[in-house]
Amino acid sequence: MARLFRKVVGKTCNQNDCTLRGQSAELSQGVCEACGKPLFERTAPDRIRQLLAVLIALGVLTAIAYGMLTHIRPQQDRRAASPLMRANPKTVAPRRSLTDTQRQMEAKLRELYRYGEAGVVEKADLAKLLAGDPALAQAYAELAGSRLPHIIEANRKIHTGQELVAQKLFEPAREDFLQATVEDPQNAGAWAALGGVDMLTRREEEARQAYERALTVDPDSWIAHYNFGFYFARKGETEAALLHLDRAVALLGRSGSVDRTAVLNDLRNNPVLAPLRRDPRFARLLG
Numbered sequence: 377m378a379r380l381f382r383k384v385v386g387k388t389c390n391q392n393d394c395t396l397r398g399q400s401a402e403l404s405q406g407v408c409e410a411c412g413k414p415l416f417e418r419t420a421p422d423r424i425r426q427l428l429a430v431l432i433a434l435g436v437l438t439a440i441a442y443g444m445l446t447h448i449r450p451q452q453d454r455r456a457a458s459p460l461m462r463a464n465p466k467t468v469a470p471r472r473s474l475t476d477t478q479r480q481m482e483a484k485l486r487e488l489y490r491y492g493e494a495g496v497v498e499k500a501d502l503a504k505l506l507a508g509d510p511a512l513a514q515a516y517a518e519l520a521g522s523r524l525p526h527i528i529e530a531n532r533k534i535h536t537g538q539e540l541v542a543q544k545l546f547e548p549a550r551e552d553f554l555q556a557t558v559e560d561p562q563n564a565g566a567w568a569a570l571g572g573v574d575m576l577t578r579r580e581e582e583a584r585q586a587y588e589r590a591l592t593v594d595p596d597s598w599i600a601h602y603n604f605g606f607y608f609a610r611k612g613e614t615e616a617a618l619l620h621l622d623r624a625v626a627l628l629g630r631s632g633s634v635d636r637t638a639v640l641n642d643l644r645n646n647p648v649l650a651p652l653r654r655d656p657r658f659a660r661l662l663g
Contacts, residue, residue, distance in 0.1 A: 479562075481515040485527050486563060490633060492532030523560075530560035534569055546576050564594035572603045575610065583607055598627035598634065609648050617649075618657050625661050 484505065488498040506513040519527075537552030550573045556566035571586030587607060590600035605621035608614075621643070628636050640662055643649060652658045 477511045478515045478519070481512050481519060482523070482527065482562065484512075485516075485519065485524060486531060486560075486565070487633065489528045489531045490535070492528060492535050526559045527563070530556040530563050530566055533559065534563075534566055537569060537573070541573060541576070546573055549573050550577065562593050564590040564597035564600050567593065568597060568600040568603050571600075571607065575603075575607055580607075580611075596627055596630065598624045598631050601627065602639070606646075606648055609652055612651070614652060614655060617652060618655065618661075621649075621652075621661055622657075 484502075488494050488502055494502070502516075506516055533552040533556035537549040537556065540546075540549035540552065550570065553566060553570040553573055556563060557570060560566060567586045567590035571583040571590065574580070574583035574586055584607065587600055587604040590597055591604070594600065601620040602624035605617045605619075605624060608617035608620065625639075625643075628634055628639060643661060649658075
């Protein structure tokens with residue numbers, strides 16, 4: 377292989393006993409004139425051949441490397457992109473529709489104005505929320521001049537109705553809850569409160585309709601499930617009662633304004649639930 381990169385520059389005799397040893401001979405000669413032995417070829421590096429060989433080798437290596445990179449890189453990019461997309465769900469999160477944004481804003485306003493008015497802390501929370509989400513800020517601007525007064529009035533009626541229930545003034549309380557459902561038909565808490573006072577005034581069918589309406593408006597309303605569980609417990613329907621009570625307890629974590637300890641104590645001590653406490657599944661509700 378090394379001979380490929382060298383060229384013949386002359387010939388000489390290398391026989392020790394030859395009188396022409398070491399002297400140059402013509403390239404066309406095959407044997408020594410003095411001793412008749414084959415002449416030895418003198419060579420030197422063929423720079424042009426070496427350079428061409430190097431360039432060809434580099435070209436081949438470059439082509440091989442390029443082919444490997446174009447095959448491997450897309451796979452690496454796909455593998456690298458997948459964890460990134462999983463680690464940063466915001467890059468693939470679907471955009472909220474206008475309706476979803478408005479519903480989210482309405483739910484937040486019902487929470488902030490749950491007593492019929494917002495305090496300093498609630499107003500600060502609202503300002504922070506709107507500053508961080510332009511879509512919610514736009515929804516709030518639209519609600520402020522239309523539905524917000526009705527949302528606030530509905531919450532005020534729910535609050536006063538609950539105070540009347542505590543005084544066992546059930547009929548006036550029912551009027552407040554009814555008015556709340558008129559002011560804000562999408563308020564699941566208003567329908568749940570109406571169902572509760574309907575049970576207390578022996579309007580069982582109206583109570584059932586109110587609870588069903590509450591869960592139609594908001595399937596994740598913990599208070600609607602809770603009150604509906606009591607409804608079924610009063611009627612002796614254990615399976616349905618446990619189903620709704622279990623769902624209510626599971627949803628407590630989403631309701632930041634709810635006193636979980638008070639709810640669990642009510643489950644332990646409320647006489648309406650006495651028949652359910654003999655069922656092993658009831659104990660699991662309490663954790």
